[in-house]
Amino acid sequence: MTIRLYDSRAQALVDFEPLVPGRVGLYVCGPTVQSSPHVGHLRSALVYDLWRRWFTYRGLDVTLVRNVTDIDDKILALASGTAEEWWARAYRYELEFTAGYQALGILAPTYEPRATASIAEMQQIIASLIERGHAYAAPDDSGDVYFDTASWPAYGALTRQDIADMAPAADADPRGKREARDFALWKGAKADEPASAAWPSPWGDGRPGWHIECSAMSKRYLGSEFDIHGGGLDLRFPHHENELAQSTAAGDAFARHWLHNGIVNVDGQKMSKSLGNSIFAAEFLEKARPVVVRYFLSAAHYRSTIDYHEGALAEADAALDRVETFLSRAERRLADTRFASVGSRVVPDDFAAAMDDDLNVPQAIAVLHDAVRSGNSALDDGDLDTAAREWQHVAAMVAVLGIDPLAPEWRDDDEGAAHRALGAVVDVLLAERQHARADRDFARADQIRATLSGAGITIEDTPSGSHWSLEQ
Helix, strand or coil: CCEEECCCCCCCEEEEECCCCCEEEEEECCCCCCCCCCCCHHHHHHHHHHHHHHHCCCCCEEEEEEECCCCCCHHHHEEEECCHHHHHHHHHHHHHHHHHHHCCCCCCCCCCEEHHHHHHHHHHHHHHHCCCCCCEEECCCCEEEECCHHHHHCCCCCCCCCCCCCCCCCCHHHHCCCCCCCCCEEEEECCCHHHHCCEECCCCEEEEEEHHHHHHHHHHHCCCCCEEEEHHHHHHHHHHHHHHHHHHHCCCCCCEEEEEEEEEEEEEECCCCCCCCEEHHHHHHCCHHHHHHHHHHHCCCCCCEECCCCCHHHHHHHHCCCCCHHHHHHHHHHCCHHHHHHHCCCCCHHHHHHHEEEHHHHHHHHHHHHHHHHHHHHHHHHHHHHHHHHHHHHHHHHHHHHCCCCCHHCCCCHHHHHHHHHHHHHHHHHHHHHHHHHHHHHHHHHHHHHHHHCCCCCEEEEECCEEECCCC
């Protein structure tokens, strides 16, 4: 078994060999908690949840660290002039992100550090960079400290850019810079910013630049060298490029592999505030069952762009309903038979091969639906041995993908209550139909079946009794 992944730095598919055999250290850039999460944030977190689940299925012990950027220019700017403290605003939106992750069944990270808890570690890296000649304090006593891009010939290695072609770094006052592309490591305190947003440092009170935060947190929790750094494609430059430069210039090996997930478009256009087409996570989760949203967001390859359009979730719902119907049908038919224990709950070889191949979820889902079709055909033909084996395969696959529609975490109390109420009514009619058939009143039995069919309810007669399901 060899897992292959597309390393963004190498720009090639490579075999994954853990730094420590049997273990995976994965650092993911989490949210900057300035405002409510949108669907793109959900997609990114879901991608690394899927990687984690597959590594775990393959027997690897995964440490996943996903940070929270809780101090940032935009957080301070948006809180300014309001009655809410910047740190209260940050925490309020952090809770929204957490709620979105939980709604999608995204497993909690091994640890979720906040940037404000690693200030000392950031300062240590900055001091090391100054000592090594790769950073400098602004000469104007502003308290700003910059990374000296000209001092590091490897700058641009991640995105394969020449420094002369890069846009100036716009993350701090340029007046203290030696070169326009130098980026901020430390930002001196400003008179119009709250005192609570500044920490003492050798260069004056201030706060960290964005990029240094992830270098410090990944090193603190995963070490100076770790297996994988992940994040959205939009973070490759400048954020990840700058992380790589400052960490390696400070003497750390840093990430061995880089993964980047694609973005989410709406009707062929990138989501943006200016176009007014951003879809917030809470709004998106109201459009369909959360398990359907998870299916939709995970069905495309993680490196590809997802294009959301009207009807996309309905298509995902129909696809997942086919899986759910088969699982329910097989469970009923095989219950109390010797076939209930046939087979083992492992994924098929074709599914595993797809997942090993750079987490090819689209191909894996194709294997899933092939198994559903095969299982249904086997049930139709009375081939319970084959049906049982496909049932076990399907159950294993949806568990790995986190989309088992029958799992307790996807139960909605209101939906469940409605389903139970409907079931009570249908069961009464099925009992009446059974009595009618026993009395050879086939006209009444057919009438009940037709009534239920007209209401979108399918009846399946089996040796163990009649069962109903909603039509797909």
